[in-house]
Amino acid sequence: MKTISIDPITRLEGHGKIEIFLDDNGEVANAYVQIPELRGFEKFCEGRAVEEVAHITPRICGVCPEAHHMAGMKTLDAVFKVEPTSTAKKLRRLLYNSFFVSDHTTHFYILAGPDFVVGPDAPVAERNILGVIAKVGLETGGEVIKRRRECNHIVEMLAGRQVHPICGLPGGVSKGLNAEEIAEAKQIAANSLEFAKFSIQLFHDMVLGNTAYKDLILSDMYAHKTYYMGLVDDQNRADFYDGKVRVVDPDGNEFAKFPASEYLEHIGEHVEPWSYLKFPYLKKIGWKGFVEGKDSGIYRTAPLARINASEAMATPLANAELQKFRETLGRTVHATLATHWARLIELMQAAEAMVELTNDPEIGSDDLRNRDLGTPGEGVGIVEAPRGTLIHHYISDENGIAQKVNLIVGTTHNNAPICMSIKRAAQGLIHKNGEISEGTLNKVEMAFRAYDPCFGCATHAIGQTPLIVTVYAPDGSVVAQGRQDPQ
Amino acid sequence: MAKPKVAFYWAASCGGCEIAVLEIHEKLLDVAAQVEIVFWPVAIDAKYKDVEAMEDKSIDVTFFNGAIRSSENEHIAKLLRQKSKIMIAFGSCASEGCIPGLANFYTKDALMDRVFKETPSTTNEEGILPGPETQVAEGKLTLPVLWDHVWPLEDVVDVDYFIPGCSPAPVTVAKAFETILSGNLPPKGSVLGASEVALCEECPRERHDKKVKKFYRPHEIVDDGKTCLMEQGIICAGLATRGGCGHLCINANMPCRGCYGPPPRVKDQGAALLAAIASAVDSNDEEEIKQIMSEIPDIAGLCWRFSLAKCSLVNKPVAAAAQ
Ligand code: SF4
Numbered sequence A: 001m002k003t004i005s006i007d008p009i010t011r012l013e014g015h016g017k018i019e020i021f022l023d024d025n026g027e028v029a030n031a032y033v034q035i036p037e038l039r040g041f042e043k044f045c046e047g048r049a050v051e052e053v054a055h056i057t058p059r060i061c062g063v064c065p066e067a068h069h070m071a072g073m074k075t076l077d078a079v080f081k082v083e084p085t086s087t088a089k090k091l092r093r094l095l096y097n098s099f100f101v102s103d104h105t106t107h108f109y110i111l112a113g114p115d116f117v118v119g120p121d122a123p124v125a126e127r128n129i130l131g132v133i134a135k136v137g138l139e140t141g142g143e144v145i146k147r148r149r150e151c152n153h154i155v156e157m158l159a160g161r162q163v164h165p166i167c168g169l170p171g172g173v174s175k176g177l178n179a180e181e182i183a184e185a186k187q188i189a190a191n192s193l194e195f196a197k198f199s200i201q202l203f204h205d206m207v208l209g210n211t212a213y214k215d216l217i218l219s220d221m222y223a224h225k226t227y228y229m230g231l232v233d234d235q236n237r238a239d240f241y242d243g244k245v246r247v248v249d250p251d252g253n254e255f256a257k258f259p260a261s262e263y264l265e266h267i268g269e270h271v272e273p274w275s276y277l278k279f280p281y282l283k284k285i286g287w288k289g290f291v292e293g294k295d296s297g298i299y300r301t302a303p304l305a306r307i308n309a310s311e312a313m314a315t316p317l318a319n320a321e322l323q324k325f326r327e328t329l330g331r332t333v334h335a336t337l338a339t340h341w342a343r344l345i346e347l348m349q350a351a352e353a354m355v356e357l358t359n360d361p362e363i364g365s366d367d368l369r370n371r372d373l374g375t376p377g378e379g380v381g382i383v384e385a386p387r388g389t390l391i392h393h394y395i396s397d398e399n400g401i402a403q404k405v406n407l408i409v410g411t412t413h414n415n416a417p418i419c420m421s422i423k424r425a426a427q428g429l430i431h432k433n434g435e436i437s438e439g440t441l442n443k444v445e446m447a448f449r450a451y452d453p454c455f456g457c458a459t460h461a462i463g464q465t466p467l468i469v470t471v472y473a474p475d476g477s478v479v480a481q482g483r484q485d486p487q
Numbered sequence B: 001m002a003k004p005k006v007a008f009y010w011a012a013s014c015g016g017c018e019i020a021v022l023e024i025h026e027k028l029l030d031v032a033a034q035v036e037i038v039f040w041p042v043a044i045d046a047k048y049k050d051v052e053a054m055e056d057k058s059i060d061v062t063f064f065n066g067a068i069r070s071s072e073n074e075h076i077a078k079l080l081r082q083k084s085k086i087m088i089a090f091g092s093c094a095s096e097g098c099i100p101g102l103a104n105f106y107t108k109d110a111l112m113d114r115v116f117k118e119t120p121s122t123t124n125e126e127g128i129l130p131g132p133e134t135q136v137a138e139g140k141l142t143l144p145v146l147w148d149h150v151w152p153l154e155d156v157v158d159v160d161y162f163i164p165g166c167s168p169a170p171v172t173v174a175k176a177f178e179t180i181l182s183g184n185l186p187p188k189g190s191v192l193g194a195s196e197v198a199l200c201e202e203c204p205r206e207r208h209d210k211k212v213k214k215f216y217r218p219h220e221i222v223d224d225g226k227t228c229l230m231e232q233g234i235i236c237a238g239l240a241t242r243g244g245c246g247h248l249c250i251n252a253n254m255p256c257r258g259c260y261g262p263p264p265r266v267k268d269q270g271a272a273l274l275a276a277i278a279s280a281v282d283s284n285d286e287e288e289i290k291q292i293m294s295e296i297p298d299i300a301g302l303c304w305r306f307s308l309a310k311c312s313l314v315n316k317p318v319a320a321a322a323q
C-alpha cells in the first residue's frame, strides 16, 4: 500500500502530522492527523493554589493565552461562587474582543488570505502575505501589523503582558483603565472597526465576486454535515465571553443548550492509540467513529460552528453581514471554507463591541472586584476561543488547593472533523496516476487551514505551513514528491 | 563579512517564544536582513535531513526554545548542538523547564492515566493509552516517545547563552539580538537581553521595611497599587528573579512569579525565594516563622513555579540520554 505523508511542519519536527494512505488502486483509503505532544496540564495543576491555575494554564498555548486566562478567571468566579462587578466584566470583554480582532486579523490576512486573495493555484512565490500586499496594496499589509500591535497594546494595558496576560482574580480583574488609557483604547477601537469594514468589503470583492472561489467554497469536497457548538446570550446571539453552550443539529435545529456547569452531561472524549489528542463527541448520541451526519456524535466548534449555532450576531453591522452570509449560503452551512467568511463576521462583532465598550462610562470605574468570595469548591468556566469552545473545570478543596483539573481546548473539539476533512479533500483531489501538483497539495492543506488548528499555532503566527507530500510505491521507493516552499 | 547563519527550533513549549520573536515588530525586519536563517521549521522548509547534511559548526547561532520532554526533542537538541557554534536557550522552558517542568511533580504514567483514563469527560473503557506505534488497517502510525521527566536544555547539551522569560519580553528579545549581532559576546554562560540585578531593583513600587505577620493570596487582599507587594503580604518573586522584563506583572498589579529565572549569582531560584519569604516575616522566633510560612499554600509550586526542572532539592534521574 502506498503512503502519502503530509507533514505540516516537516517530517520529524512533531507538533502535528498528516498521514494519507492510498489503496492498491491508487485512491485515498484513509487519512490520519496525529498530534505527537502531551504536556499533561490536567495532572500537574493538581496541588497548586487554585487561583494560580488561571495563570498556569495560559502556557497551554502562546498564541491564545488570552482565551485560557479568560476561561481560567471565569472558572475561578465559579470556584469562589462570586459574580464579577459590572466594570470587571466590561474590562474582561474589552480585553477579549481586542484579542479576537488581533487573532482573526492575523489568521485571515497572513494565514488564509493568500489562498483567497492571491488564489489557491497562484505560484507559491506569490501565495503569502507579500502576495496579498501586492494584490491589495502596501497599506493593507501595514494595517495588518498595526492592528495586531494596537490590539495587543490594549491587552498589555489591562493585563501587563502581551503573551501570557495576567489580570484575572476571582470576582474581577487586578487593573482598570485611566482616562488617558481609555482615550487610547477608543482610538484603537475606532481603527479596528474601520479595518473590519474594509476586510469585509475586500472579501466581497475578491472572493464572492469570483465564481471559481465560490465554487471551491461550496464544493462537496470541503463539506461535512455535523453538529455545531457555540456560546450564545439569552437571545441566542453569538457571544465569545459568556452565555450558554448551544448545540444545533446538521439541519440547524437546537439539539441542546446548557450552562457551563453541565458540560459533562453533553461532551465525551474518545481516545485513539495513535494520537496524544483526544476526540470529543456528543455524549447523548455517542462516539460512532469518524463519520458525519445526524446519527454521529461528531460536532464542530470555531467561527463557522458559532455562526451556525447562533440565531443572530450581537452587534448591528455583524448581524447585517450574517444576513448576507445566510442569503448566499443558507441557514446552516456545512462548507468548511465558509469559516473564513464567518471569521470576518466575528471580527466585525468584536470590533463593534470594542467601540461600544470603550464608549461605556463604566469602563473607567475603579469598581474592579467583587470581594464577596465564597468557600472555594468546584467550578467550570467556558469561553469561545478563536479556535473553538474552551472549557476549564477546577475542583478545589475548601483551602483553595486544586484537587482535580479538566480541560477541553478549542482545537480538540475539531480533532475528529479535521481528520475527516483531510480525508475528504484528499479523496477529492488525489487519484490514481493523477499528477499531484503543488496546487493540489495546497488544496488538501486548505481543508486543514480553515480550522486554524492550534497545534499549528506557531505556524499560525508566522504565516505559512511548509507542506511535503511524498508518494511511496509499495516497495518504499519514492515515486512522486511535491513540495511547497513557504516564502 | 558573510551574514551569520542562524537556526530557530522549538521543543516542548507553548509557541509563545515564537510569538515573542514577532513582538519586536519592525525590528524583526532589521534582524532578518542581517542574518541568514538556515533552519526554522515554522517559517522555512529546511528539513531535519538538511540539518544533518550540514557541516559541524556551520550554523553560527541556534535559538532553542522549549523544554526536553520526548526522544525527538533531545535528538534535535543534540543534532543542533553539533552543527552550531553557539547554542542559546531561548526562554524559560529551555532555560529552566518553566511551567511544563511542573510535570516533574508527577510521573509520566500518572500524567497519562489522568489525561486518557481519569478525566471526567473521557470515555475509555478499554483503557487505551496512545503509544509510539499503532497498527491501523492501512498501515503503521508512529508517535514520539514521551519521557518520564522534563529537562532544561543544558541537561542534555552544552549551552552557551540563556535568554530568560516566559515568554521573553520584546525588549529582551531585541537587546539579545543586538548583542549577538554586535559580535561582542559576553562570557559563556551569560544571560542575554536582561539585567544584572534582581527585579526588585527595577520595581517602581515604594519600599520600606518588610514586616509581614501574615501572607495573603492575591484575591484575599486589595493591593494599594503603590507599596511593594511583599510588604503588603502578597508573595512576590521579585527578590529572587532577574530584572529586565519591565516589571510587566507588577504593572498589572499582580505579583511576579519569577519567569526571568534567578538573579545573577543565584543558582536555585526557588531556594532564594523561600529565603526571601522567610526574611520578610516579622519575627525572630523560628517556630513562629515556620508557622507563618506553613500557611502558604503549595509553597513548592510557588517558589519553583518556573524552575522545578532545575530544583536542586528534587532527585531526578540522570539526563535523558540514558533512556
Ligand atoms: S517584591 Fe515585588 S513588588 Fe516588591 S519591590 Fe520586589 S518586585 Fe516590586
Ligand code: SF4
Pocket (backbone or CB within 6 Å): B165, B166, B199, B241, B242, B245, B246, B247, B248, B249, B250, B255, B256, B257, B258, B259, B260, B261
Ligand atoms: S514580573 Fe516576573 S513573572 Fe512577570 S514578566 Fe517579569 S519576571 Fe516574569
